[in-house]
Every structure is written in structure tokens, then in C-alpha cells.
Amino acid sequence: MTSVRASDEDRQRVIGVLQRHTEAGRLTLDEFSDRVGTVYAATTLDDLRAAIVDLPALAAAPAAPPSPEPAGDRHLLLIFAIAIAVVAAFAVVYTLIK
Numbered sequence: 001m002t003s004v005r006a007s008d009e010d011r012q013r014v015i016g017v018l019q020r021h022t023e024a025g026r027l028t029l030d031e032f033s034d035r036v037g038t039v040y041a042a043t044t045l046d047d048l049r050a051a052i053v054d055l056p057a058l059a060a061a062p063a064a065p066p067s068p069e070p071a072g073d074r075h076l077l078l079i080f081a082i083a084i085a086v087v088a089a090f091a092v093v094y095t096l097i098k
Helices: 008-023 029-041 045-050 071-097
Strands: none
Touching: 008 029, 008 045, 029 045
16 A cells, blocks of 8 residues: 555546546546545545456647747738838927927
8 A cells, every 4th residue: 555645636646547447438427526526525645546447548648739839910010010010110200390
């Protein structure tokens, strides 16, 4: 028996596993709720394992695709820079004709 204390991060990881099994239809909402209660009451890693011991291992979650570069932000920055240049040019012209 492993008497290593469980951390909050360990508990959240196990709850994530339980959520995916519930989404896959392996657990009912009542079973999920009961097991989450077990997870929150767990003090050791063995206590946490008891909540998922009868469930098959999950495939690794697919990595999130890289987020596209925000091209819209570049365009917005360019427009803003042009607007500032135009305002500055008007200020110069206004100062010269005044």
C-alpha cells in the first residue's frame, strides 16, 4: 500500500479521467458523483486509484493544434499606426497654417 499523500493536482487529474469516462458512457452521472466524492475524500494515491481501478486506461488526449498567428492583430496595429501618422501630419499642417 502506498502511503504517499495525494495533492490537489492529483485529485483534479483523477476527476478529469472520471469526466472523460463519463463522457464515453462508462459511468453514469450518479457513479461519477459518487467517485468524485471518493476522490475529494482521498488522502493517499492508493485512495485515488480506488476511484478508477475498474476503468480502462484512456488514450492520451490529443495535443491541441497550435493556435494560428493573430493576423488580425497585425492589421489592427498597422491601421492604428497609420491613423496616428495621419493625425500627426494634420497637427503639423494645422500648426504651419495657423
